[in-house]
Amino acid sequence: PSVYATQLAPSIASTLKYLDQELTQQPEFDASRTTEHLQIAITDFTAFCIFPALMHKLQHEAPGLILELLYLPHTPALT
Numbered sequence: 001p002s003v004y005a006t007q008l009a010p011s012i013a014s015t016l017k018y019l020d021q022e023l024t025q026q027p028e029f030d031a032s033r034t035t036e037h038l039q040i041a042i043t044d045f046t047a048f049c050i051f052p053a054l055m056h057k058l059q060h061e062a063p064g065l066i067l068e069l070l071y072l073p074h075t076p077a078l079t
Contacts, residue, residue: 016051022045031062 001009040049047069058065 021072031065033064034062035064035066037068039070041070041072043072 051069055067058067
């Protein structure tokens, strides 16, 4: 290989690796088996109006899902 080809080789190799990862079919998401950890910012409204029903559903559908709720003392959209 030429000097230029040798210099390009690492970039080409990493690009091919990236393409291989992106084109390889990913396993289908299975909520019942997930152990993902999600951080969700919440306000009083979401804590009292939305999360009780959501948590009830998630306990049955995704029992291994770990949720970390981060309380926001105000609604950023209103400031």
